[in-house]
Amino acid sequence: MKRRALLLLTAGPLLAAGAAQAAPPAVQLLVEWRWVDSSLAPAAQAAVRDGAVVVGTAGSYSPRGPGAVTSTATPPAPPVQRLVVLNGQQAGLRLTTREPLQWVEAIVELDTSATSGPSATSATPGGARPRIYASPRQGERRSTQGILLTPSWPGGSAPVRVAFAVDDSDGGHLQSTVQLPLARWQSVARTGTAAPAAPRGTLSTHDAAGQPERELQLRVSVQP
Incomplete structure (x- = not known):
């Protein structure tokens, strides 16, 4: 009986120490997000995948492929929304825009x-x-969009785990959980339908038409 009591007493401090080590750092995190609009023609997408360099005038780019996409005109930077939240806690924001x-x-x-x-x-x-x-x-015309985010960072060079949900006044809803590198922009969602790339050696006027897409990008940093 005494031996069992001794085991229970020694296990208590070990469990408390493990819980203290598992607790995330009590720091403030800066959460930023932006919507990026892009329009890249299927012919340009195919060329980038083949390793070519595509030069455009509309500021389009492709985040994939071994090639590089440059532009002769720099598009305006998309607006960035920011929130400061305690590590492991939830934050939310709802914005209403008015268009005359x-x-x-x-x-x-x-x-x-x-x-x-x-x-x-x-x-x-x-x-x-x-x-x-x-x-x-x-x-x-009024448009409302809301977002909820819960970032969790274990510390060090580990990635940030972000659970987020986005909804708008048109009835759209998006919910997911992702891991992001610290202090780096990362695409977490994309809207729009990408047209299939034309086969090699095939020319068509449809390939020159841009396919509009919209990406949601997140970045989480430690608040200095």
Whole structure:
């Protein structure tokens, strides 16, 4: 009986020491994310995969392949959102953007007074002359997007484990868990349909059309 009690007493400090070692560092993490829009033609994608160097004017690039993609015009940097959160805790942000809209409405009125005299010859069969007015209208389109992130960093040179979820006002939802290198941008999600590359030796006007894609990129750093 005494031996069993002694074993339980010695196991207690060992478990406490293991829990202390497994606890992540109590540091602040800087979480950044951005949406990157790109448009690369299927012919350019195929050339990059074959090891060629593709020169474009729209700032397109390809993150894969042994080749390099350069551009004669530098595209504007995408906006970056930032949050500071304690290591291992959850952070979230919801943004609403407003886009002004303008349009013109056509209004048709029937002038029933023009039913006699010389002007009646151009009236409608019912006896009324139509009058068309252009009425300018203004409004706005609201778009809401929210994101939840939980970064966990064990310390040292180990990667950061990030659980995230993204939703928008159009009903889209994305949820995943990834491992990222510390302080480096990494693509974690991509929207859009990439067109299949044309076979070698085949030329088509469709290959010159850009395929729009959108990437979600994350970066996690230790807050200084």
